Structures are given as structure tokens and as C-alpha cells.
Amino acid sequence: MAVTMKRRTQFTLYTAANGQSQLAQLSELLDSAHLDVRLAAGESMALVYELGRVHNDDFHQESTPQLADKLRQLATDSHKYRAKKDRKQQRSSFRDILHYVEEGDPPDIQVRFGQEMLALDSWCRKKQYDAFCQVLGSGMNLHLTENDLVRDIFELGERISPLNFAAHKQSKLERHLMNAAAFKARTISRSKNRDKRSAVMTC
Template sequence: MPKGKRKGKSDRGRFDGSLHTSDDDSYNDNNSVISSYSENKSLEDGEDIEEFAHEQFEDKLIEMLDGLSQKSSQGRINCIQSLRKALIKKYVPNFVKERHFTICDSIEKSLKKGGGLEKAAAAELAPLISVQLGEEDAGEIVDKTLRPVLMTVACDGSVGAAARAKCCLALGMMGFLSGRQLGDTLSLMQNLETIFSASYLKGDGSIPNVTAEVANLHAAALSAWTLLLTNMPLGSLTDLMDSKALPSLDQLSELLESPHLEVRLTAGEALALIFEEGRKDSADFADDFAVYITDVIKKLATDSHKYRAKKDRKQQRATFRDILSYIEDDVVPDVTVKFGREVLMLDTWARRKQYDALCTVLGPGINIHLGENDLLRDIFEITAPIVQPHDTPAHAQQHMERCRKRLLNAAAFKARTISRAKNRDKRSDF
């Protein structure tokens, strides 16, 4: 006897009149309808939809935190990356403040015992915690707890260059946000210099042979060093360079001869920032050096070597044209950033560097944090937004009502789907 045709997925949802249901089945079915109706009714009666969505978001964050302690290395990496993406999308300082000890402990364990990928993921998460906490005391605790282990990994030659680069960027951002004393900042900058100084010219004037991965590490260390330079007190730069607490302009200019694009670009930005800070102290800051470096930058701004990629040549020419314009004419190209109904002007090299560094940490979430994060608004001196005519209470109420209805429908659909799934018996196919 041939076997009957097996029912597919489409047959399972099809009503068949030959099937009989017992009283119990009917009772369960009614329960599903009543429970779904009651859930939807409670939502329609005025439950705060935003609070409901926020609670769901925090529940997911708690699940990610629980996953940071699992045995699987890949599982921990996935949870770290998911937590980082969630904290980028939403500003939740209170949630992070209540659990910063747990998060720091997990990051510290991953940095000490994890593999290269886990170390890199943990290093990416670390500065995000500082961004979320802002000027809270907990932010200083995070910096004090994680800085030693981040520095250990960054200086460890046995660790992969990619993970070390992430640690350097994390150290730069956390040091910038914490606003530590000048002595602590200088110590951190000197440690970073020991890393990127490997790209200085050799004693005989030859260019060191550096792989692409190591070059990215040197660029990351120099980028973090440059970010910390924006925290220098006014009038201190010249004295620090004269006392050799900071590298000289000649040493930094040697990095412009690197065969790697990222090192050249980062070195150019560092030199522009040094000139900007130095000219605040003295209008004729390093005039003799400016004449020499102008010729070098002109060559980079008009570079047309075919052995370099077309995209790299284009990026290099654009960057060094801006640097040349500043060194020669004191002109900084204005960059305008729009977020919401507000506008941020990046009219100095310091602001451009700070914004680029925060974009590296926050990615697409930078606009959200610029609008809500008080620390970022203080850094860029963003005042309260001007109320537009269409920002009237009536217009805002209509917008909130539309959002509420949309969220209400989404929540009701989810509740109905969950209720039906619980009461659907897929084993009743015959």
C-alpha cells in the first residue's frame, strides 16, 4: 500500500472539517482568545508604550550581560558585540551605572584570558561604557579599573596587532573623557609613543620595514596620542616639547615618509593639531619648521604615484590640501554636522579630531548621543535647540500619538503572535 502524502507546512494551518476537537481543546482555544483580548485591551487602556519598549530593551541587555560569563569563547564574543551595538543605539546611563562593576569585570576577564578576537571585542566595548556614564563617578572607576589591563595588552608583542590597536584607541578615548591630571595624561601619551615610534626613520635615515597590520597599530596609537593632545592645558605644549616630554616636530614629520597611508594621514593630522595649539601661545610658533614641512606636505597633496591605489591617492590629496591650507593661511575648512534639528560646526582641528574619535566608538549612534548625552554636548558646547514654529505642543502631541499608535499595533501583534503560538498544537496533524 502506498503511503499517504505527507502534509506540508501550508497544510498545518488549514482547517479540516473531519477533525474533531475535545472539550479541553475548545477550552484552551477560548483561553487563547480571551488572553489575547485582555492583553490588547490593557495596552489600549493607556499602558505607557515607551516604558514597555524600554523594559523590553533592558531585558535584552540583561540577557547579554548573563551571556558574558558563559564558557564558550565565541558565545562571549557574540554577547560582547551585541551589547556594544545595543549601547550604541540607545543612551541608557542609569542601566550602565547600576551594572558597571559587572560589565568591567567581564571586560577585564576577556582582556586577560580571551583570545585575539575576544580581546579586540572587549577593547571596543570599554570606551563605550565611559561614553554612557559621562561625568559620573562611575566613569572614573571604569577608567581606573580597565586602564592597566588595556595598557598591558596594548604593549604586549605576543598579542595580535588588531587587538592591540583596539586597546590603543580605547585608552585614548577613555583618557580623553576622564579628564585626568596632566601627569597621568603625559604618562599615557609616552606609553603610546613607545608603540608608534617604531615607524620613525632608522638611525641611518632609512624607512623601517613594517607590515600593514603593524602599521595600523602604529596609526591607532598615534591617533589616540593626538586625541589626548586636545586635552593639554593652554600654554603647556611648547614647554613640554622643549623638555622632550613630547616627541619633537622632526620626529613626527618622519612618519610622513611611511609607505602606509593610515600612518601618513594620522601624522599629518597630528602636525596640524600641534600647529593649532602652538599658535594659541605664539603667533610665530615653529616658523622655521613650517617652511620645511610645507614643501613635504605639498608633495603629498599633489601625489600622483601610480603604485598607490586611486582611492588612497584621492584621500591623501584631500587631507593634505586641508593641512597645507591651515599651515600656510591659518584656514580650517568648516565641516557641518546635522543631527535632528541641531547643527554642530567643526571649525578647529581639535574638534574634528574629537568628533572623528567619537564616531569610531559610536558609529551610526553618534547623532543619538549628540542629542541626548550631556557629556558630548558639553565637549562640543552644544546649547539647547531653538524651538521651531512646527515644534508647538499641538504638533508634538500629534507626533506622539502617531508613534504611540504604531508602537501599540506592534506590541499587540507581538502579544497576539505569542499567545497563538502557545496554543497551537502542531502535532495534531493526521
């Protein structure tokens, strides 16, 4: 676990230092003719912003408006030459990506399995979950319940028995409330910084 955390920290630092080039390369992929490529590029851009903002709340704020315009086009795409199902999936995904890039709103996805619930409340966690689903398929919920390694990766704690389910549920609620409070504080801080920059530009 310590090695995993160390590698994650190193990757976060690398992203913070090289975010501009990463975003530029990913931006080109948004024009791909293939939906899977566009979606992967968009989610990867959200992940770059998420990791960059760990060290700097204003990570690449100067390039956000141009990127937001591109994301907005994809979030409202109505081109008839795309399949209806593809248009719907693209608009839904890029709305979430746009909200995160512009406002800092993270994913809010809840995965229920048995008596438990996994909160996908960051792009990093969502990408982890998607990767495991591709490998484990329909057995994902079983692994979330029984596989100690998977539970450790998703910070689900020890396997739940009926006796300690109530205590576990309370702990998960407390963690969710703490995450919500932290997100609210970051949003307020980011808003104040934007107001300060606007005031300086006006003067």
C-alpha cells in the same frame, strides 16, 4: 568641565614648549607606507601647530617652509602604485593640512543632525569628533542629539526643544560670526608679522 579645561591648558603649554621635537617625530611618519599612518601624522602636526599658536602666532615659523614642502608633495601625490581611492583621500586631507600650516585656515566642516549643526572649525574639535565616531559609529548623531555628556563636550548646550530652537539657531550664528571675525583678525596679524620679517631681511 573645569578639570577638562585645566588639562587642555596644560597640554597646550606642553605642546608650545616641545613642539619642535613633536613635529620632527611626526614628520618621519609622513613617509609611512600606510595611508592611515600618514593621515594621522599629518592631522597631528596640524594639531601641534594649532595648540602652539594659542600662545604664539609665529609658532615654529622658521621650520614651516620645509614642512610645507613635504605636505605639498603629499597633497599632489600622483604615484600610480597607490590605490586611486587612497590618492584622492590623501590629496584632499593634506591640502587642508597644508592650508592650515601655511595660512592658518582652520577646518570648515559642518555636521548636521536633526535640526542642529555642529561646526568642526578647529583641528582639536575635528580630532575629538573623529574619535567619538570611531567608538559610537552610526549612533553618533543620536548621541549628539540626546547624550548630555557628548553635548557638553562639543559645547552644544542643552537639548533642543521645538520651542527654543529659533533662539538656539540665532546663538549658533552669533558664535560662528564671532569665530570668523577672530580668525580674520589672526590672519591679518600674522600677515603683518610676515611682512615685517620680510622687510627686515631685505634691509
